[in-house]
Amino acid sequence: MNMNSVLRVFKSKRYSSPALRQFSMSSTRYDNHSCKFLVIGGGTAGCAISSKISNSYGSDGVIVLEPNNLHYYQPLFTLIGAGIKKLDSSHKEMKSVLPKKAKWIKDSVAVFEPEANKVTSNEGHTINYEYMIISTGLQxxxxxxxxxxxxxxxxxxxxxxxxxxxxxxxxxxxxxxxxxxxxxxxxxxxxxxxxxxxxxxxxxxxxxxxxxxxxxxxxxxxxxxxxxxxxxxxxxxxxxxxxxxxxxxxxxxxxxxxxxxxxxxxxxxxxxxxxxxxxxxxxxxxxxxxxxGPSKALLNAKSVTNASGFVEVNKSTMQHVKFPNIFALGDCTDSPNSKTAAAAAAQSCVVEKNLKSLLNKKSLDAVYDGYASCPLVTSRNRCVLAEFDYSLNPMETFPFNQAKERLSMYIMKKDAMPLLYWNVMTKGYWNGPEIMRKIFNPFKFN
Missing domain, CATH: 3.50.50.60 (FAD/NAD(P)-binding domain)
Structure with missing residues (x-):
């Protein structure tokens, strides 16, 4: 039976159940796709930046390449390991977290071809892009x-x-x-x-x-x-x-x-x-x-990465040092910041602004200062909230000494931050606590 005969069988009334229709659609391989913005990775950084871009540029312009069905809020894993939270509370379906205006291809990148502005996926899809944002995290x-x-x-x-x-x-x-x-x-x-x-x-x-x-x-x-x-x-x-x-x-x-x-x-x-x-x-x-370390695809992408497999970016603008239409953020870059979700939030704002500047043929003026945050939980009711920049200087948000163990910081870590993550950050609306810092510390940080 040739392929046309197979397709006629699947289209017939006898074999038109929803399950079989879904099978026939999902079995398509070696598709060619084109987009204005291609986001590689749907983790914390990828979800934040794809939401921001989708919010700004509407439907049909963004493709997200991400292989996993579940999206995890990984900062909860510490509390799960200590019996304070349940594993079910740390994840949601990927399709509910990625922006609805973006197209999700459930696959991962196999080959980067930045000279040709395209990538090939592990299932054989080719995706052509105008701009690419790499956010594949750490393996x-x-x-x-x-x-x-x-x-x-x-x-x-x-x-x-x-x-x-x-x-x-x-x-x-x-x-x-x-x-x-x-x-x-x-x-x-x-x-x-x-x-x-x-x-x-x-x-x-x-x-x-x-x-x-x-x-x-x-x-x-x-x-x-x-x-x-x-x-x-x-x-x-x-x-x-x-x-x-x-x-x-x-x-x-x-x-x-x-x-x-x-x-x-x-x-x-x-x-x-x-x-x-x-x-x-x-x-x-x-x-x-x-x-x-970096993903296998990045380790093989010598023109995009350094010798260790991390994407080479300007640490201030997050733009690739060689390909101006490529940006990267999150744990996969060679930016010398601490690899945290808070860093990804701050970087996503910089990438979004600099992408807009690039599109409008303006200079890239948005600057990432290396901000990262690490809520160091020290007990079941205390936490030290560490915040700092590239130079490892404290960048504290609150008007008190954050090196002291505090109940308030523990409650923020355990209860407030997950809500912020799911309802604000993954939707592209959280850029880090810079505004709060300026309100609480107007003279120190303005």
């Missing part, structure tokens, strides 16, 4: 550490991670089952999205054992970080050192996890200042923050 590389995936997929291994929806609930289960012993938290030798999260889950675990399980004296808690500091901004680092000392948490810097041995419940670490020095430590519970 979790659990397989980069020998033994880690095996341990994570073994319910009895006591190895967990809040960084994936697949493993985040195991963190809470493992925590509840721990009666005592060595509890180890790691920070990898790679870029990390939400770099405060490895500490947040540690503080929440310590709080659980101290105030809920009441067995804190039976648990030895260690934080092994590849970094040379506990936090990049000195003001907040000073506050965190006081917290870990007060709560009897061991901190080892420049120590990187290189192997997990689930059969013997052992973790192998390497001293990054002396690579020949390795440590094998027994664990009763191991929380791993996996190494992260």
């Amino acid at each position: 979790l590389n659990f397989n980069a550490i020998p033994g880690l995936e095996e341990a994570l997929n073994d319910d009895d291994s006591k190895v967990c991670s809040i960084y994936s929806p697949k493993y985040v609930t195991k963190t809470w289960t493992s925590m509840k089952d721990l009666n005592g012993g060595n509890l180890i938290f790691t920070y990898p030798n790679s870029p990390v999205k939400c770099p405060g999260a490895p500490q947040k889950i540690m503080y929440l675990a310590e709080d659980y054992f101290r105030n809920i399980a009441k067995n804190r004296n039976d648990v030895n808690i260690t934080y092994n970080s590849s970094l040379g500091v506990i936090f990049g901004v000195k003001k907040y680092a000073d506050a965190l050192w006081k917290i870990v000392k007060k709560r009897d948490i061991n901190v080892n810097l420049r120590r990187n996890l290189i192997e997990v041995k689930p059969d013997t419940s052992e973790a192998v670490f390497q001293n990054l200042d002396n690579l020949d020095e390795k440590f094998t430590v027994k664990y009763d519970l191991l929380h791993v923050t996996p190494p992260m």
Whole structure:
């Protein structure tokens, strides 16, 4: 039977059920698409910028290339891992989050061809664009550490991670089952999205054992970080050192996890200042923050990225350094800011304004100053709200010392920020707290 005969069968009355009609439509491959704006990625950054562009330029001009059915608000994963929130509260259907005026192609990019203003998807679609915005985020590389995936997929291994929806609930289960012993938290030798999260889950675990399980004296808690500091901004680092000392948490810097041995419940670490020095430590519970990096497509897109696979942009304008019709934002860029949702919000405003300037043949005057925010949850009722810029100088919104643990900041993190995310940021209306900062601190920041 040839293809025309097949199509006639599917169009016949006998085979016209909705399910079969949907199948016949979705099975089309190797389509050619054209658009004014192509957004690669429908995560936090991609959703924010595609909504902004759709709001400004109307229907039929924006295509979003995104493979996932669910959109996660990942900052909730820390609270889910500590049993404070449920996984179901962290996600929505992708189709309900992406802008309705944009066309969603449920696929991912395979090949970038910036010289020809087109990309090819993994399913073989070709998309031609006038302007492209790359926002593919970071890929979790659990397989980069020998033994880690095996341990994570073994319910009895006591190895967990809040960084994936697949493993985040195991963190809470493992925590509840721990009666005592060595509890180890790691920070990898790679870029990390939400770099405060490895500490947040540690503080929440310590709080659980101290105030809920009441067995804190039976648990030895260690934080092994590849970094040379506990936090990049000195003001907040000073506050965190006081917290870990007060709560009897061991901190080892420049120590990187290189192997997990689930059969013997052992973790192998390497001293990054002396690579020949390795440590094998027994664990009763191991929380791993996996190494992260760009997507495979970006790693292969040499004309768009730097040697590490991150999109090369002007850190002020977020425009590509080589292709003026390409912008990027979020975790996939080589912009030296902390990789947080707050950074993506601020960048989305800059990208939108500079796109408009480019379209109107004007200079790109909107500037991203490196703003990022990290609500460092330190217990089930306290949070340190870190805000800072490229130079790691504090950029605090509120008229009080945000390095102090506060209940108000915890409530904002737990309850207000998710509402802001779903109802304002993903719809393209949130550019960060700059206006609030100017109101609260008119002389310092104006």
